[in-house]
Amino acid sequence: MRVRSALSFVTAALALAALSSAAPGADTVDPAHEAKAFQDFFTKKFPKVKFEDFVNGPYSMNEDMRKQWEEKEQFPPYEFALEAGKEMFATPFKNGKTYADCFANGGIGVRQNYPYFDEKEGKVVTLELALNKCREVNGEAAFSYVKEEMASLTAYMAYTSRGKPFDIKIPNDPRALEAFEKGKEYFYTRRGQLNFSCASCHVQNPGERIRAEILAPALGILNAMPIYRSEWSGMGTISRRFTTCNSQIRGVPLEPQSEEYRDLEYYLSYVSNGLPISGPGARP
């Protein structure tokens, strides 16, 4: 009898152990699994939209807007910024070096690898941050993260990377996983007096109108950055987009390129892995 109960105990313990190793706990972070679930959510919600088309934001959701956009693309409003960015990129700093010296492959066709987690610095490095870091190490003053110069530079770098799929990596480093998790938390957290999260608009209501705008899906939302917005009458960086989103919901924006925004960019870019870079873009 004693042997029998001992056997039952061992069997139960083994079964429990097997269960706990097979099913990851609720707190286990599995970015690849999460990215797949994220992408599946949108492809199921919009079965008629081709996967690659999600990078076109509202134009993938509304036929009329798409036609207008296609016509606009013949003389795209971001063209001036693109030209300016190309010139700035090639112009040497006072010390004779250029942006190309700071980036792999001379900075051409590398947009899809940003942001990345820098294990030495222990933080997420976005393209905007890397550009300013490049300026500073070469003795130049940093650009504003929300103004035209930065948008022009990132527009040019995005343009040279068009068609290349987002390839964001999360190294086997608990700090990188934490940054991914924090980015996700920021994305889903309601804030501002209007009590909106990023997900309220871009997960729960893509394709719907908010006033005169058609909301873009979160999937692929950063692939077209930076963007020319007619509403702004100018170009906007990712930093500008994040800060204005916050103020639109009556939240005080954080400092551009603060840890929260960089983590958010890391999360949003990672879950769009596989989608092509389409920036610079144009939005109403």
Next chain:
Amino acid sequence: MSDRRRLAMKKIMFAAIMVVAAAMPARAASEADFKAAFAAADSAEKDAGRLRNQWTTTEAALTAAKKAAEAGNFDQAVKSAQEAEALAKASIFQATSEKERWKDLEIR
């Protein structure tokens, strides 16, 4: 005077005082009232800042309070400061409750 009558008199006196008090205009707010109300609002807003969740409307109410005080309108200044404090406390509540609630929206 009987006890009953004394009690009735007391009740009448109390009612009369209440009527007079209600009819009198409320005391105008002073600079000290504004300073106290503003300090409370500012402290709550700093707490919201530590939670990285300030609202633009709180900031606007704080600015309005300061402007009203500078113009010597302490009634309005106190009112705006109290509004700012209420908004700051609401943003703190939001940030605190969202620490777990954000997970309800997560795509899994």
